[in-house]
Amino acid sequence: MARPRKFDEQEALQKMVQVFWRHGYDATTTRMLEEATGIGVRGIANTFGDKEDIFLRVLGVYTEMARGVIEQVFAPPRLEAAQMMFQGLAQVATDPDDITNCGCLMVNTVFELGRASVRVREAVEAYRAMWREAFYMAAIADGVAEPEERAEFLLGLLWGALSQVRLMGATTAAAPMAKIAVETIETWKRDSA
Amino acid sequence: MARPRKFDEQEALQKMVQVFWRHGYDATTTRMLEEATGIGVRGIANTFGDKEDIFLRVLGVYTEMARGVIEQVFAPPRLEAAQMMFQGLAQVATDPDDITNCGCLMVNTVFELGRASVRVREAVEAYRAMWREAFYMAAIADGVAEPEERAEFLLGLLWGALSQVRLMGATTAAAPMAKIAVETIETWKRDSA
DNA sequence: AGTTTTTTGCAACGCTTGATGTAAAATAAA
DNA sequence: TTTATTTTACATCAAGCGTTGCAAAAAACT
Numbered sequence: 197m198a199r200p201r202k203f204d205e206q207e208a209l210q211k212m213v214q215v216f217w218r219h220g221y222d223a224t225t226t227r228m229l230e231e232a233t234g235i236g237v238r239g240i241a242n243t244f245g246d247k248e249d250i251f252l253r254v255l256g257v258y259t260e261m262a263r264g265v266i267e268q269v270f271a272p273p274r275l276e277a278a279q280m281m282f283q284g285l286a287q288v289a290t291d292p293d294d295i296t297n298c299g300c301l302m303v304n305t306v307f308e309l310g311r312a313s314v315r316v317r318e319a320v321e322a323y324r325a326m327w328r329e330a331f332y333m334a335a336i337a338d339g340v341a342e343p344e345e346r347a348e349f350l351l352g353l354l355w356g357a358l359s360q361v362r363l364m365g366a367t368t369a370a371a372p373m374a375k376i377a378v379e380t381i382e383t384w385k386r387d388s389a
Numbered sequence: 390m391a392r393p394r395k396f397d398e399q400e401a402l403q404k405m406v407q408v409f410w411r412h413g414y415d416a417t418t419t420r421m422l423e424e425a426t427g428i429g430v431r432g433i434a435n436t437f438g439d440k441e442d443i444f445l446r447v448l449g450v451y452t453e454m455a456r457g458v459i460e461q462v463f464a465p466p467r468l469e470a471a472q473m474m475f476q477g478l479a480q481v482a483t484d485p486d487d488i489t490n491c492g493c494l495m496v497n498t499v500f501e502l503g504r505a506s507v508r509v510r511e512a513v514e515a516y517r518a519m520w521r522e523a524f525y526m527a528a529i530a531d532g533v534a535e536p537e538e539r540a541e542f543l544l545g546l547l548w549g550a551l552s553q554v555r556l557m558g559a560t561t562a563a564a565p566m567a568k569i570a571v572e573t574i575e576t577w578k579r580d581s582a
Numbered sequence: 583a584g585t586t587t588t589t590t591g592c593a594a595c596g597c598t599t600g601a602t603g604t605a606a607a608a609t610a611a612a
Numbered sequence: 613t614t615t616a617t618t619t620t621a622c623a624t625c626a627a628g629c630g631t632t633g634c635a636a637a638a639a640a641c642t
Contacts, residue, residue, distance in 0.1 A: 376542035
């Protein structure tokens, strides 16, 4: 009964994730989203709403991507998985323009919009809760003392490492931190054995 | 021979540090700087240059503030000082509007302008080098193995903790991380004894 | 008092941004 | 084929930004 859309909604969202991830919220303009998706401003606005609406959808997509990774790495939930995580952080991206060199969209977002939008803050907190839970379950499974605080510590460690990635513009910047992080977790496992 | 300034340059800079610290670079407008300093746009531009010039001066002032703290806490340079540092991070700010609840200007800046301006990136790197050096000297003094990597680790830990402060808007958010950080450093000291 | 030099206040500029109004185009149903 | 409904494409809007021009004001030196 009506004219069908010329584009795929999910595909367009994926493209927009890349743009926001690379440039951040403010630096991402309507025109950039047009170019990346091939859709006109009007089509974007009609489909997704205003800029903040789009961004929340983007954060949602990003969260689900991370959820997939977590479910894969933390199955079963062990501290060893957390160690793998940190080692993986420091892996070289062969392409200097690789999106992983931009750090983590959520970490970056905290600093740009952390206090600005309630909805964004909630999305970031949900993302953090997901990681905290993964670390917590791993700590429990390995019988470590004070699992809540250890989980919070690892979460902060992860964010610190990612902030270095963002600053240096290369995943290798996380290497020195990853090394000691793995070593620290190793002592936890030893102490609880 | 000429008309003297109505304002004090250093005093105005201090005011502008507060504004940039609280709101970040982009969100800080010329009008906000006018209101905070009591100086007109024209006076500010004549004295300090354009917005980026002002921001670099602000980063300079902030760095010197931190240098004072470091020289005080890390005299003599020991890991115990680093532990005090992390404990201090989690101290409650009685006033919810306290500027310390905004996290660290340098950490925040990385995410907003990390890749945008070479001059800003250099200023941030100088700031990081200052902290890295303090941690490194402390690690050396306490005879810890792999002092460079430990220093880098502590630097990342600090930034991770501060990012949580920024996200939650309260210094208390750093408490769980500070606790484990102090404990981890304690094991380093024990292992090197 | 006169002169010179800088600061000051006001206004306006050009630019970019996110958002919207409107009419034509396109397709599925009748 | 006609009709109804949505998507397009284009142009434009108002608002906010950093920055600058210009004349008046103010003080120090001669």
